[in-house]
Amino acid sequence: MSAPVTLFPSPFPKSCFQEAKAIQTKYNELYARISQDEEYLSGLVQEVASGDEFIAELWKIHLRVKEEGYVQNLALGLFRSDYMVHQDGDNLQIKQVEFNTIASSFGGLSAQTSLLHQHLARVEYPLLKDPVPRSSVNLPANNSAEGLAAGLAAAFRAYGKSALGNQTCVLFLTQDGERNIFDQRHLEYAVQSSSDPDHPIPVFRLPFSQILTHTTLAPSSPGRQLLYHPPHNPALTFEVAVAYLRAGYGPSDYPSPAAWEARHQLERSAAIKCPTILTQLAGMKKVQQVLATPEAVSSTPSALRRFVAAGDEAGYAALWRTFTNIYPLDTTAAGQAARRLATDAQACLRYVVKPQREGGGNNFYRAAIPKQLGATPEEHWGSYILMELITPPPVVNTILRNGKLEHGGVICELGVYGTCLWDQGTGALLHNEESGYLLRTKGDQSEEGGVAAGFGCMDSCRLV
Numbered sequence: 001m002s003a004p005v006t007l008f009p010s011p012f013p014k015s016c017f018q019e020a021k022a023i024q025t026k027y028n029e030l031y032a033r034i035s036q037d038e039e040y041l042s043g044l045v046q047e048v049a050s051g052d053e054f055i056a057e058l059w060k061i062h063l064r065v066k067e068e069g070y071v072q073n074l075a076l077g078l079f080r081s082d083y084m085v086h087q088d089g090d091n092l093q094i095k096q097v098e099f100n101t102i103a104s105s106f107g108g109l110s111a112q113t114s115l116l117h118q119h120l121a122r123v124e125y126p127l128l129k130d131p132v133p134r135s136s137v138n139l140p141a142n143n144s145a146e147g148l149a150a151g152l153a154a155a156f157r158a159y160g161k162s163a164l165g166n167q168t169c170v171l172f173l174t175q176d177g178e179r180n181i182f183d184q185r186h187l188e189y190a191v192q193s194s195s196d197p198d199h200p201i202p203v204f205r206l207p208f209s210q211i212l213t214h215t216t217l218a219p220s221s222p223g224r225q226l227l228y229h230p231p232h233n234p235a236l237t238f239e240v241a242v243a244y245l246r247a248g249y250g251p252s253d254y255p256s257p258a259a260w261e262a263r264h265q266l267e268r269s270a271a272i273k274c275p276t277i278l279t280q281l282a283g284m285k286k287v288q289q290v291l292a293t294p295e296a297v298s299s300t301p302s303a304l305r306r307f308v309a310a311g312d313e314a315g316y317a318a319l320w321r322t323f324t325n326i327y328p329l330d331t332t333a334a335g336q337a338a339r340r341l342a343t344d345a346q347a348c349l350r351y352v353v354k355p356q357r358e359g360g361g362n363n364f365y366r367a368a369i370p371k372q373l374g375a376t377p378e379e380h381w382g383s384y385i386l387m388e389l390i391t392p393p394p395v396v397n398t399i400l401r402n403g404k405l406e407h408g409g410v411i412c413e414l415g416v417y418g419t420c421l422w423d424q425g426t427g428a429l430l431h432n433e434e435s436g437y438l439l440r441t442k443g444d445q446s447e448e449g450g451v452a453a454g455f456g457c458m459d460s461c462r463l464v
């Protein structure tokens with residue numbers, strides 16, 4: 001069964017599209033910096049960890065590895081910054097829904113969706129009863145698969161030659177019963193063909209649950225290299241230059257202590273992690289909330305200022321413009337005020353409450369908020385954030401899902417990919433690119449938008 005897709009590219013304001021693309025390298029840099037600020041992340045982890053065992057466990061792994069010493073300073077981010085268009089009178093402005101730092105998906109299928117709509121625009125739309133003239137369809141190019149692959153290839157090259165004389169590889173860590181395999185395969189092929197055709201970069205897929213079965217670590221001296229032993233040929237050993245996690249972002253990937261040991265093995269290895277635990281934690285909704293909290297009401301001073309280079313006023317303003325109101329639900333004055341909004345039967349209708357989770361299906365919306373909070377011990381409310389709902393202008397489209405057409409009002413969410421390779425020790429940015437886009441569209445009656453989570457569908461932008 002194909003992933004659900006719109007029959008037509010949805011109209012999307014050109015200025016908003018360009019703004020989202022233009023700001024991506026700033027976002028990459030911002031999150032690379034946050035990932036390097038262990039002390040700052042530690043403070044935020046403490047704020048949510050008492051009500052969030054998963055975040056607490058991730059932090060413990062980081063601390064264990066820190067104690068023995070990390071052996072890899074390079075870190076790779078394959079990010080995706082998600083937005084909706086906010087309409088304020090005549091003014092249209094992108095507002096960030098969230099920033100993903102782990103397993104940002106659909107870069108493979110998104111490029112294909114753009115190609116599909118380009119094909120339909122050329123061949124099919126002119127034949128319709130109400131033909132869409134080709135000249136009116138402005139479809140931007142989308143290099144998301146190549147862009148993300150270029151990030152992985154940059155990390156692969158930066159890892160360098162194996163000190164042990166092994167052949168190096170990229171390892172995709174996937175989920176059991178993976179549903180996004182076709183998305184991942186496009187990326188895998190793009191990585192393989194991103195280098196000299198006679199020497200394709202070796203790429204392997206391994207379920208996260210089999211890390212301990214098929215990988216080992218070389219001793220600390222010579223350097224804890226992560227060795228991959230392909231199951232189909234026990235005579236082969238590859239050294240993992242880049243460990244790319246398309247799993248491990250939520251509690252269901254850690255059903256047993258062995259799964260946490262597997263994550264520990266990855267984290268303490270010399271492989272370049274995409275992402276490291278610190279980078280994964282930089283993607284907490286709590287981080288997004290403190291960045292978006294104005295100086296005057298913040299319990300932690302001026303978070304965005306802390307991470308934007310001094311003097312870069314334009315960069316600061318450009319990032320700030322993309323934020324919407326997000327509040328803590330802790331016991332600070334701002335948190336108490338947010339608690340009053342969240343528990344008020346009228347006020348709550350404008351908000352969404354988010355835990356520190358990824359992958360869709362974890363938030364609660366509008367009228368459901370007071371009840372859900374009521375069912376949560378109050379001392380754990382601080383592990384949630386309260387976010388104003390963005391309400392984009394109405395769009396009509398037709399979705400093809402499970403072989404059936406659904407026509408009606410839709411809501412579009414734009415994601416912009418970013419790839420970033422940096423040195424955790426020196427802060428040097430070795431690669432920093434905007435890497436294509438994703439448009440996901442859902443029926444306007446649905447709160448959630450994830451495609452794999454079963455709510456949204458693939459789309460592409462027709463710039464207007």
Ligand code: ADP
Nearest residue numbers: 098357358359360387388389390447448449450
């Ligand atoms: P996840 O990390 O699980 O994807 P998100 O923050 O992206 O969590 O929320 C899931 C979905 O909920 C989004 O794709 C979007 O459709 C909807 N959503 C989240 N925040 C907002 C918001 N502030 N305004 C409108 N819709 C939102």
Ligand code: MG
Nearest residue numbers: 082098359360
């Ligand atoms: Mg999301």
Ligand code: MG
Nearest residue numbers: 098100358359
């Ligand atoms: Mg997310």
